[in-house]
Amino acid sequence: MGYTDFSRKKKRRIIMKSDTKNCSNLLKRPELKNLGTFTSVYRNGIHKNLIDFCNINYADRERYQKLTESENIVSTFLFNIFANSNGGCILTSGSTEAIFLALYLAKTKGTAKGIIHPNIVLGKNAHMSWTRTAEILDLKIKIVNSTKKGLDYVKLEELVDRNTCLVVGTMMTTELGSIDNFQFLNNICKKKDVQLHIDAAIGGFIVPFHKSSIKYTFKELSNLQSLNVSGHKYGLSTPGAGALLIRNQIDKAKLSKRISYLSSGEQHLDRFLLTMNSLGIISWAAYIQKFQREGYANNVSDYLKVKMILCKNLKQMGFDIYCGSKLSPYIFLSHRHITDISKNLQDRGWIQSTYESSEINKQGIRIVIKKGQEEILTTQLLKDISEITNSLQN
Numbered sequence: 477m478g479y480t481d482f483s484r485k486k487k488r489r490i491i492m493k494s495d496t497k498n499c500s501n502l503l504k505r506p507e508l509k510n511l512g513t514f515t516s517v518y519r520n521g522i523h524k525n526l527i528d529f530c531n532i533n534y535a536d537r538e539r540y541q542k543l544t545e546s547e548n549i550v551s552t553f554l555f556n557i558f559a560n561s562n563g564g565c566i567l568t569s570g571s572t573e574a575i576f577l578a579l580y581l582a583k584t585k586g587t588a589k590g591i592i593h594p595n596i597v598l599g600k601n602a603h604m605s606w607t608r609t610a611e612i613l614d615l616k617i618k619i620v621n622s623t624k625k626g627l628d629y630v631k632l633e634e635l636v637d638r639n640t641c642l643v644v645g646t647m648m649t650t651e652l653g654s655i656d657n658f659q660f661l662n663n664i665c666k667k668k669d670v671q672l673h674i675d676a677a678i679g680g681f682i683v684p685f686h687k688s689s690i691k692y693t694f695k696e697l698s699n700l701q702s703l704n705v706s707g708h709k710y711g712l713s714t715p716g717a718g719a720l721l722i723r724n725q726i727d728k729a730k731l732s733k734r735i736s737y738l739s740s741g742e743q744h745l746d747r748f749l750l751t752m753n754s755l756g757i758i759s760w761a762a763y764i765q766k767f768q769r770e771g772y773a774n775n776v777s778d779y780l781k782v783k784m785i786l787c788k789n790l791k792q793m794g795f796d797i798y799c800g801s802k803l804s805p806y807i808f809l810s811h812r813h814i815t816d817i818s819k820n821l822q823d824r825g826w827i828q829s830t831y832e833s834s835e836i837n838k839q840g841i842r843i844v845i846k847k848g849q850e851e852i853l854t855t856q857l858l859k860d861i862s863e864i865t866n867s868l869q870n
C-alpha cells in the first residue's frame with residue numbers, strides 16, 4: 477500500500493480531532509514545516525490575546541489579577557499531574573532556568589551536609605542545559621553511558637559517591653525520546669541517600685496523559701526532590717514557559733523572597749524568582765484551561781497515530797527508524813542517502829538538518845510531531861520524501 481492510500485484513511489480520523497479550520501492556513505506558516513523543533517507551532521487564537529501582556533512584569537501581579545489567576549491555574553495543574561500538592565512550584569521562562577534552580581538547590585543542600593566538592597550524576601543522553609548550568613555553578617559532572625537500550629544503571633550506581641548531590645533522569649531524551657527508568661534511579665538514590673531529579677522538559681506533557689506503567693510522581697518515588705517541565709513544548713504555550721516542582725517546603729523557602737514592587741506593594745514571591753515577563757505563563761494557563769487532562773490526552777493519542785503513519789510509510793521507503801520510547805511523539809530517521817534527502821527537504825522548505833545521535837552513533841534527522849502539523853506531516857512530508865527517495869534511487 478502506498479503512503480497516500482494509507483494516509484487518506486488514517487488522516488480523516490486524525491484531522492477530525494485537530495482544528496480543521498486551521499488546515500487551510502497550514503501551508504502559509506513556514507514554521508509548520510519545522511520538523512526538528514520541540515517548540516509548539518500550534519495556533520488557535522489564544523496567541524492573539526497575548527499582546528496585552530507582552531510588556532507586563534509578573535512582579536506586578538497584585539495589580540493585574542489575570543497574572544495571579546494564571547499562576548494558580550498552571551501550578552495547580554502541575555501539582556495534580558505530578559502529585560506534589562504539598563510542595564512548591566517555581567514558574568520560569570523554560571526548563572533551562574528551572575534546571576539551573578534545581579542544581580542551585582541541590583548544591584546548597586549538599587553544602588549544608590558538609591560536601592565541599594559536590595558532583596551530579598547524569599546520563600550521556602541528558603540535555604546540554606545540564607552540563608552548561610552545572611559548569612556555571614561549579615558542580616562536577618559525572619556522565620554515565622547510554623545506548624538505545626537505556627542508561628547503564630550498574631555504572632551509574634558506582635558513580636554515585638558521598639559527594640553526589642543530585643542524580644538526574646530524563647523523561648524523553650532530546651535525541652531519541654528515551655525514558656529513563658525512574659524506579660531504578662530512585663532505588664539507587666534511596667540506597668545511597670541522594671536526591672533524584674526528573675527532567676520532564678519534553679515528556680512532562682506526554683507521559684502523564686497516556687496509559688503506561690511508568691512511575692514518575694512525587695508520591696511514587698520517595699527520593700524525587702525536584703522535576704522540571706517546559707510549557708512551550710507539549711504544554712503548547714506560544715512564548716517560552718517552564719516550571720520547577722520541588723517536594724520540600726524548606727527548599728521552596730530558599731527560593732522565595734519578600735519584595736516591594738511599584739503599586740503592587742509588599743508581596744511574598746514564592747512562585748517566581750523576582751521579575752519576569754508574564755507572556756509565557758499567561759499563554760500556558762490559557763492552554764491548560766482549554767485542554768485540561770482530557771484534551772492533552774487526546775493530543776497525545778493524535779501524535780502517536782501520526783507517528784504510526786509516518787513509521788509505517790517511511791519504513792516502506794527504506795528508512796531505519798529509531799524511537800526511544802513507544803510514547804515519544806518523535807522519530808529519528810537514518811537512510812543511506814540521508815544527507816541528500818535532508819538537503820532536498822530543505823530545498824522544499826522543510827526546516828531540519830542532519831546530526832549525529834550520540835545514543836546510536838548514527839547520522840539522521842529528527843521529526844518531532846507537534847499539534848497543528850498532523851495534516852502536513854501525513855500528506856505533504858510523506859509525498860516530498862517519497863519523491864526525493866525515488867529520484868535518488870533513479
Ligand SMILES: Cc1ncc(COP(=O)(O)O)c(C=O)c1O
Pocket residue numbers: 514569570571572573602603605646648649650675677678706707717718
Ligand atoms: C530533555 C530536555 N531538557 C531541557 C531542555 C531545555 O528546555 P527549554 O527550552 O525549556 O529551556 C530541553 C530542550 O529541548 C530538553 O530536550
